Amino acid sequence: MKERLVPLSLWAEQRGIPGSTARKMAEEREIPARKLGRYWYVVEEVEEGSGQGRVLTLFNHAGGVGKTTLARDLGFELASRGHRVLLVDVDPQANLTQWLGLGPVEEKDTLLTLTGGVLPEPKEAYGMHVIPSSLRLAVLDVKLKSVPAGELLLRRKLQAVREAYDFILVDSPPSLGPLSFLAGLAGEGFIVPVETTAKGLQGLEGVMEVSELYATAVGAANFIRLLVPTRYDPRSRTAQEALEGVLSLGKRFPVAPPLHERPGPFRRSAAERVPIHMVDGAQEAVREVQAIADALLKVAQEVEA
Numbered sequence: 001m002k003e004r005l006v007p008l009s010l011w012a013e014q015r016g017i018p019g020s021t022a023r024k025m026a027e028e029r030e031i032p033a034r035k036l037g038r039y040w041y042v043v044e045e046v047e048e049g050s051g052q053g054r055v056l057t058l059f060n061h062a063g064g065v066g067k068t069t070l071a072r073d074l075g076f077e078l079a080s081r082g083h084r085v086l087l088v089d090v091d092p093q094a095n096l097t098q099w100l101g102l103g104p105v106e107e108k109d110t111l112l113t114l115t116g117g118v119l120p121e122p123k124e125a126y127g128m129h130v131i132p133s134s135l136r137l138a139v140l141d142v143k144l145k146s147v148p149a150g151e152l153l154l155r156r157k158l159q160a161v162r163e164a165y166d167f168i169l170v171d172s173p174p175s176l177g178p179l180s181f182l183a184g185l186a187g188e189g190f191i192v193p194v195e196t197t198a199k200g201l202q203g204l205e206g207v208m209e210v211s212e213l214y215a216t217a218v219g220a221a222n223f224i225r226l227l228v229p230t231r232y233d234p235r236s237r238t239a240q241e242a243l244e245g246v247l248s249l250g251k252r253f254p255v256a257p258p259l260h261e262r263p264g265p266f267r268r269s270a271a272e273r274v275p276i277h278m279v280d281g282a283q284e285a286v287r288e289v290q291a292i293a294d295a296l297l298k299v300a301q302e303v304e305a
Contacts, residue, residue, distance in 0.1 A: 005042070005080065007041055007278050008023060010283070026042070053168065055188055056167070056169055056189055056225060057183050057190055058170065058172060059190040060194070060203065061180065065174075065195040068091070068096045069266055069270075070193050070259070072276075073276045074169065076277060083167055086169070087129070087130045087169050088158070089110075089130070090137070090154070091133055091137075092137040098273065099270050102125055102130060107134070110131070110133055110134055111137060112137060115143050115147060126275060129165070150178075154182050158170075169191075190214075190225060191226045193230045194228065194230060196230065197238060198242060200242060211223040222253075224252075227255045229243050231260075231261045254298075277289075
């Protein structure tokens with residue numbers, strides 16, 4: 001059995017209990033609860049995952065589409081269901097690392113160790129293992145060019161540890177440089193966040209072209225495993241049309257339910273360095289992340305079958 005930590009506010013909402021009552025229950029030890037920093041969590045036991053070792057890269061060459069936010073929150077949601085999760089930050093901007101409250105980060109903690117033939121020891125954050133990043137990781141862009149088949153280094157190392165995890169989520173940088181290639185080839189396919197704008201839809205065409213190159217490189221028939229519409233505003237006609245455009249690709253690629261535009265809660269989660277699940281008033285966003293996790297698990301089961 002494995003422990004999972006459920007945010008107290010979410011646990012209370014699921015049971016129709018006022019937050020103040022749930023907090024009193026936790027403080028008086030009427031329920032198995034644990035306090036980490038400012039936040040209370042209910043401790044539940046779940047069956048351990050089967051060690052399927054799905055390795056997926058969150059990929060989009062455009063910035064600001066919600067890629068890193070999705071990596072953090074989707075990883076936490078999977079971990080909260082008892083899955084063993086490893087997050088790998090391949091972006092020198094290190095937003096994933098910072099938004100999980102990890103630091104300070106030394107070179108030996110990052111993927112710079114790949115050139116020495118080893119994978120760094122993961123850190124722990126909110127029930128997940130994390131390989132963090134730092135600005136220094138940008139040096140790897142240059143170093144990879146001098147290593148034979150350097151773009152496959154991460155893929156080889158993750159293959160060696162994949163049975164220790166149920167899901168390995170790789171957060172790629174918003175570019176098409178060597179680090180992006182390293183991240184893209186690390187796994188068996190892409191989770192693609194698509195901003196529901198005209199620009200986001202146009203950018204998806206480029207992602208599909210890149211995915212075909214990656215599929216050829218690893219001998220796969222299809223490299224896009226899941227499209228996730230992000231920053232969706234149902235009041236906007238442009239967003240509605242963009243969402244329709246993403247949904248129209250449903251015969252080619254699985255499409256998850258959209259993640260709505262909610263700048264307030266997501267800004268707070270970044271500032272407080274916690275997953276969205278732990279932000280007060282973010283229940284709707286949490287439910288959307290849960291729906292995306294459901295879609296991903298369905299895809300994983302179909303691939304396995």
